[in-house]
Amino acid sequence: MLAVTADARAPRVPPAGGPVAVLANPGAGRGRHREVLPEVLRRLRDTRRPVRLLAADTAAAAEQACRAALADGIGALVAVGGDGTVHRAVQxxxxxPVPLxxxxAGTGNDFAAGTGFPADPLAAADAIAGALRADRSRAVDLARMTGPAGATRWYGGVLAAGFDAIVNERANRMRRPRGPRRYDLAILVELARLRPRRYTLRLDGEPLELxxxxxxVGNCASYGGGMRVCPAADPTxxxxDVVIGGRFDRRALIRAxxxxxxxxxxxHPLVSSHRARTVELTAEGITTYADGERALDLPVTVTAVPGALRLLR
Structure with missing residues (x-):
């Protein structure tokens, strides 16, 4: 694996007709789309572009593989998987200017849906192949998270920083049961412990405490496989979009x-919506989740970065 050079992230024009790197998660969608990868690779190779399948067996390795491929001069990157796979590529x-x-092919494909990729994996592969042949891409926004010590993460979909993040954190600490029942059990446990928390926000400098x-905090509209938590969010x-659910009790939250x-x-009268370019968010004891992936502990500053990512669309 190539080492990442200091200027690997520096903007530069990708080589015309340069190699296409493919980051695939064979376990995405609980493996139900595993068989599509060979066909996706075939359709990409039909563009006459060199295609390179990246090897990675952990999330950290996936990010490193993407950075190394970028440093090696790829012309494009294709993510085959769900929102977690996309999240790694986005970093x-x-x-x-290298397009994605x-x-x-995952359980949750919210970023793909929110940015206009076809829901069918092979139809999406055809659309990507067409964009490669035409050398066509378009820009969309990303959100950049920054922690107090300077740690930075990017995301394309939604940042969860409330009950949903707490449930994810609980589920990730549980060893049993396996599969989706673990998440369901985590919901039940955290519903029993539900309590409003004190949040301090600054929306483009305007304070809000509640x-x-x-x-x-959404760049796109949905998370969790189609939950339109920030329904008006537009990644261009x-x-x-900041959506806040106030002092819900257990029964009201279940109904909502x-x-x-x-x-x-x-x-709902307990829900408020806001829009801002920069969101400063503070609360005690919250680990955020971005694109469904464990991200930074609060406090964080989230900034909309227009046109930060190019898509093969």
Whole structure:
């Protein structure tokens, strides 16, 4: 594996007709799309571009493989998997002109849906191949998170910083049961412990302090496989959508949860919505999740970065 040079992230024009790197997660979607990878690779190779499959067996290795491929001069990167796979690719590509293609093959494919890739993996591969042949890409925004010590993460979808993040943290600490039942059990455990927490926000410098059980900061509209938590979010408007669920009790939260799939929860009297370019967010004892992946502990500053990522669309 190549070492990443100091200027690997520096903007530079990708080589015309340069190699296409493919980052694939064979376990995405619990393996149900494993068989599509050979066909995706075939369709990409039909563009007459060299195609390189990146080897990575952990999330950290996936990020390193993407950074190394970028330093080696790839012309494009294709992520085959869900939002977690895309999240790893974005850490390398943010702020560079090297475009990303997304083949949605995961449990949650919210970024792909929010940015217009076809839901069918092979249809998405065809769309990406067409963009490669035409040397076509378009820019979308990303969100950049920064912690107090300077740690930085990028995300394309939604940052969860409330009950949803707490449930994810609980589920990730549990060893049993396996599969989706672990997440369901984590919801039950955290519902029993539900309490509003004190949040302090600054939205483009304007202070906001309140008690809440849900705080989401969206570049795109949905997370969790179609839950439209920030239904008005647009990844091309240069803004972040902030949706806050206030002092919900257990019963009210359970009743409101199905409305998130439709995006109508924002009409609830305990829910408020805001838009800002920069969001400063503080609360005690919260580890955030971005694109469904464990991210930074609060406090964080989230900034919308217009046109930070190019997509093969």
């Amino acid at each position: 390398a590509l943010a702020g560079t 293609g997304v083949v949605p 008690d809440a059980v849900l705080v989401a 408007d240069g803004l972040l 949860r199905p409305r998130i799939y439709r995006g109508t929860h924002v009409e």
